[in-house]
Amino acid sequence: MADNQEPAITENFLSAALKTRLNATHVQVTDMSGGCGASFTSLIVSPDFVGKNSLKRHRLVNAALKEEIARIHAWSAKCQTPEEYEKEQAATGGNDGPPMDGTNAQGKVEGVSQ
């Protein structure tokens, strides 16, 4: 396999990929890598999520980032439609963001390094 040619997985790379592949109107990707490999958490806003339940939205994201997710240690996502995003932004005073469950107090993922 051409490992050398694969782009490094970064916040920006994932963000751009989600905008292109999922028509995302807003993406926030946060690196939460701790002691056990690359980990990212994300907030993804896309009209493609309209009319889909949570499981279907996550499956869309997983399919769009199949290769990338396979190469990293941990992946977390919150999938909202533009309407839901606006509502939550209003409700939280603009503090809607990626889920941080599973991370420690420093917002990093801890776990086994395998």
Added chain:
Amino acid sequence: MLTRSLFSRQLFAAASRPAVAPKAAFRPVLFYQNRFLSDATRQAIDKAVASAPVVLFMKGTPETPQCGFSRASIQVLGLQGVDPNKFAAFNVLEDSELRQGIKEYSDWPTIPQLYIDKEFVGGCDIIVSMHQNGELAKLLEEKDVLVKGEEGAAEEQTEKKE
């Protein structure tokens, strides 16, 4: 050689754990590539998924989760008051075939994974958001898998480890 026993099954509380007899011997075929989900592995996972009404595939054990996402998921199930007698956890770190196989079986790339009544519910993000919006409580209630009587009886088993 690695362990050949069927994925070990763990219940919430060590105290309430009955002496679980090891299940039938699990005889995986030899793999040259981990990506291929063999019939043997698929059948073993079928059995695991059907082994209890609520099944969590996780890293580590309920008592000692080995990853923050597995820990968060176990905590949610404890807070919801899932009946330990209706719950089984499988540690994917103990079995590399389970670990790879479950991803393909569920078409889901990460661990943990929750099944309720043999149906895939989701991973940590979904478990936590369903916990927060009340959907999980409703589902667990419908499936009749909660501890009867005292509310939050399971909370003591999910004390925070800081």
